[in-house]
Amino acid sequence: MPKIQYRKLGNSDIKVTTLALGTWAFGADRWWGEQRDLDSQNTLYRAIELGINFIDTAPIYGNGHSEAVIGEALKKEKLREKVILATKAGLRWKASSPEESFYNLKKQSILEEVDDSLRRLQTEVIDLYQAHFPDPSTPIGETAQALYKLYQKGKIRAIGVSNFSVGQMREFMKFSALHSLQPRYSMFRREIESEILPFCIENNIAVLAYSPLDNAVLTGKFFFGQKIPQDKVRSINYDLEGENFRINKEAAIKLKAVASKYKKSLAQLALNWVVARRGLTCAIVGARRPAQIEENTGAAGWEIAKEDMENIESILGEREERIKKPLV
Numbered sequence: 001m002p003k004i005q006y007r008k009l010g011n012s013d014i015k016v017t018t019l020a021l022g023t024w025a026f027g028a029d030r031w032w033g034e035q036r037d038l039d040s041q042n043t044l045y046r047a048i049e050l051g052i053n054f055i056d057t058a059p060i061y062g063n064g065h066s067e068a069v070i071g072e073a074l075k076k077e078k079l080r081e082k083v084i085l086a087t088k089a090g091l092r093w094k095a096s097s098p099e100e101s102f103y104n105l106k107k108q109s110i111l112e113e114v115d116d117s118l119r120r121l122q123t124e125v126i127d128l129y130q131a132h133f134p135d136p137s138t139p140i141g142e143t144a145q146a147l148y149k150l151y152q153k154g155k156i157r158a159i160g161v162s163n164f165s166v167g168q169m170r171e172f173m174k175f176s177a178l179h180s181l182q183p184r185y186s187m188f189r190r191e192i193e194s195e196i197l198p199f200c201i202e203n204n205i206a207v208l209a210y211s212p213l214d215n216a217v218l219t220g221k222f223f224f225g226q227k228i229p230q231d232k233v234r235s236i237n238y239d240l241e242g243e244n245f246r247i248n249k250e251a252a253i254k255l256k257a258v259a260s261k262y263k264k265s266l267a268q269l270a271l272n273w274v275v276a277r278r279g280l281t282c283a284i285v286g287a288r289r290p291a292q293i294e295e296n297t298g299a300a301g302w303e304i305a306k307e308d309m310e311n312i313e314s315i316l317g318e319r320e321e322r323i324k325k326p327l328v
C-alpha cells in the first residue's frame with residue numbers, strides 16, 4: 001500500500017495528507033444523483049484505512065446530509081480523533097424551497113451554521129472551517145472577524161476560504177489569520193496558476209485543490225465508453241460539451257500513454273500531478289465507493305519524471321489553446 005505523505009496546513013499546527021476525501025456526492029442530491037449512505041460510509045472507512053486523514057464536507061452537500069452521514073460513521077467506529085474534519089459556511093438553502101441556495105457570510109448566519117455543523121458532525125470542534133464562496137452582500141471584514149472569534153474560542157482549529165480571489169484574501173487577512181484556500185484546480189483547470197497560487201505561496205496559505213479529476217473527466221472513463229451521468233455536476237461541465245469533448249479526449253489518450261509508463265491509470269496520474277505542483281498542499285478527490293478511493297490512493301508514493309512533466313505540459317498547453325471556455 002503506498003504511504004500517503006503529510007503536509008502542514010499553512011501556518012496552523014495541523015498536518016493533512018496530500019490526498020483528502022471529498023464528500024459532495026455523499027449529499028445524495030441532484031448535483032451528483034443517487035448515492036447510498038452505506039456506500040458513503042464504506043468509502044469513508046476505506047479512505048481512513050488507506051491512510052487518508054483529511055475529510056472535506058459542507059452543509060450544502062445534500063442540505064446537511066453529507067455532514068450527518070460523516071458524523072454518524074465516525075462516531076460508530078470511534079474514528080473522530082484519526083481525522084482532520086473540514087467543513088464550510090456561507091451557502092445556505094431556503095427552508096420553504098430547499099433546492100434554492102443563497103450566499104450568506106454574515107456574522108449571525110455563521111454563528112448559527114457552526115453550531116448546526118458541530119451537531120451534525122457529532123463533534124466538539126471543527127478542524128478547518130472555510131468560507132465556501134464570497135458573499136457580495138457581506139463585508140469581508142465581518143466574515144473574517146466572525147471566523148476569527150470562533151478560532152479564538154476553540155470551536156474551530158483553523159480558518160480557510162474557498163473560491164476567493166487574491167483581492168478578497170488580502171481583505172480577509174486584514175481581520176483574521178488565514179490558513180488555507182480551497183480553489184478548483186486540475187490538469188484541465190489551471191486558472192489559479194497566474195495570480196492566486198503565487199499569492200498563497202508568498203503568504204504560506206495552504207492550497208487544497210477541489211475537483212482534481214475535473215468531476216471524473218480526468219479518469220478518462222467518458223472518453224473510453226462510459227456514459228456521462230445525467231446529473232447536474234456533469235451537465236454544467238464545459239469539458240464534456242461538443243468540440244471540447246473531442247479535444248479533451250485527444251489529450252486524455254496522450255496523458256493515458258504517459259500514465260501507462262508508470263503502470264498507473266489516468267486518474268492516478270492526474271492526482272499525482274496536482275499534488276506535485278509547487279504550492280499545492282493536497283488534492284480533495286471525491287469518491288462514491290471504496291474501489292474509487294482505492295484507485296485514487298494509488299496516486300501516492302511515486303514521482304513523475306522531469307521529462308514526462310515536460311511532455312504533460314506540452315499536451316496540456318496544446319489542449320488549452322483549443323478549448324472553448326464559457327464567457328463569465
Ligand SMILES: NC(=O)c1ccc[n+]([C@@H]2O[C@H](COP(=O)([O-])OP(=O)(O)OC[C@H]3O[C@@H](n4cnc5c(N)ncnc54)[C@H](OP(=O)(O)O)[C@@H]3O)[C@@H](O)[C@H]2O)c1
Binds near residue numbers: 210
Ligand atoms: N469549495 C468548493 O466550492 C467545492 C466545489 C466542488 C468540490 N469541492 C470539494 O472537492 C471534492 C472533490 O471534487 P468533485 O467531487 O467535484 O470532483 P472530482 O474529485 O474531480 O471527481 C469526483 C468524482 O469522480 C468519480 N470518481 C472518483 N474517483 C474515480 C475513479 N477512480 N474512477 C472513476 N471515477 C471516479 C466519482 O463520481 P462518478 O462515479 O459519479 O463518476 C466522484 O464523485 C468534493 O467532494 C468537495 O468535497 C469543493
